[in-house]
Amino acid sequence: MRALTFTPDLSFETVPDPVPAPSQALVQVSAFSLNFGEIAFRSPDARPGHVPGWDAAGVVVQPAADGSGPAAGTRVVTFGWSGAWAELRAVDTAELAVVPGTVDLGQAAALPVAGVTALQAVRRLGPVAGRRVLVTGASGGVGRFAVQLAARAGAHVIASAGSPARAAGLPELGAAEIVIGPENLRGRVYGVLDNVGGPQLAQAFYRLEDDGVVMAIGRAAREATVIDFELAGTRSARGRIENFNVTAPFGADLAHLVGLLADGELDVRVGLRGPWDRAREAAEALLSRRVAGKAVLDVRRAS
Numbered sequence: 290m291r292a293l294t295f296t297p298d299l300s301f302e303t304v305p306d307p308v309p310a311p312s313q314a315l316v317q318v319s320a321f322s323l324n325f326g327e328i329a330f331r332s333p334d335a336r337p338g339h340v341p342g343w344d345a346a347g348v349v350v351q352p353a354a355d356g357s358g359p360a361a362g363t364r365v366v367t368f369g370w371s372g373a374w375a376e377l378r379a380v381d382t383a384e385l386a387v388v389p390g391t392v393d394l395g396q397a398a399a400l401p402v403a404g405v406t407a408l409q410a411v412r413r414l415g416p417v418a419g420r421r422v423l424v425t426g427a428s429g430g431v432g433r434f435a436v437q438l439a440a441r442a443g444a445h446v447i448a449s450a451g452s453p454a455r456a457a458g459l460p461e462l463g464a465a466e467i468v469i470g471p472e473n474l475r476g477r478v479y480g481v482l483d484n485v486g487g488p489q490l491a492q493a494f495y496r497l498e499d500d501g502v503v504m505a506i507g508r509a510a511r512e513a514t515v516i517d518f519e520l521a522g523t524r525s526a527r528g529r530i531e532n533f534n535v536t537a538p539f540g541a542d543l544a545h546l547v548g549l550l551a552d553g554e555l556d557v558r559v560g561l562r563g564p565w566d567r568a569r570e571a572a573e574a575l576l577s578r579r580v581a582g583k584a585v586l587d588v589r590r591a592s
């Protein structure tokens with residue numbers, strides 16, 4: 290089959306078809322989305338023929354041998370730590386969700402890592418109804434889902450973006466306020482969903498309420514965070530930073546997000562969409578902050 294691999298730049302390679310384990314379904318991939326982390330933080334020593342990619346949607350061509358999961362012909366969205374950027378993907382049936390015929394597979398492909406991360410991180414904040422929640426990197430993949438899901442949970446959402454242009458569309462997703470960087474935030478916040486790290490994480494921490502919490506999700510800034518715990522007048526009494534990592538199994542959370550999408554209650558902002566031949570260009574656009582939301586690539590089979 291054809292797959293995109295880092296050889297060393299993103300390019301097509303012919304690799305063996307995946308051999309599913311008994312608990313895995315084989316899926317013909319229609320579309321996948323790109324995530325910042327799988328490109329920016331990829332392992333420099335990937336073995337030859339290794340197929341990267343976390344998020345993919347498509348159609349089951351071979352159900353799992355152990356009888357779990359959907360039948361052949363079912364449309365699904367899948368989450369895994371490799372194998373998405375290919376014509377075929379073997380995926381554990383605990384890590385997929387069925388996609389109804391009314392939902393475009395390209396939209397569904399945008400959900401896995403970014404959507405489930407945002408959902409689990411909002412949940413980790415605890416009850417946020419009526420509380421102020423700051424989302425950094427709100428213009429990105431995780432950020433746009435986080436704004437919507439925190440607003441759905443009743444939070445007063447403050448979306449932080451790099452510029453007014455990068456913040457376009459965020460009020461429509463549920464942001465009550467926009468700030469250009471957390472340093473411009475007025476007042477304190479109960480919760481922070483931080484996708485940027487570096488100085489933005491420090492600035493967000495300084496603005497916590499006494500029992501506030503920062504979910505340290507990402508480090509898109511690729512900079513270390515320096516916090517001055519002695520900075521006069523800036524520190525909350527008990528505010529804390531929690532290390533956040535999206536946690537398996539993902540199937541149930543993915544199904545919840547697909548349901549919201551199908552009901553028109555979740556807006557998947559696909560800021561870039563094109564054929565998978567344009568993966569290199571799309572990856573470059575994502576890393577250089579030129580994608581509003583998610584980048585989705587459609588898999589075209591060679592005729």
Ligand SMILES: NC(=O)c1ccc[n+]([C@@H]2O[C@H](COP(=O)([O-])OP(=O)(O)OC[C@H]3O[C@@H](n4cnc5c(N)ncnc54)[C@H](OP(=O)(O)O)[C@@H]3O)[C@@H](O)[C@H]2O)c1
Nearest residue numbers: 325326426428429430431451455507508509510534535578
């Ligand atoms: N811990 C976990 O389980 C988990 C799960 C998913 C993702 N992540 C991490 O979360 C972060 C966000 O992921 P994502 O998929 O949402 O990425 P994304 O779509 O690329 O969005 C990242 C956002 O960060 C902002 N940003 C600020 N400084 C940046 C810089 N120097 N370079 C690039 N972006 C910068 C950008 O917004 P502006 O241009 O508006 O400033 C951008 O929209 C990444 O670090 C990713 O690895 C972690």
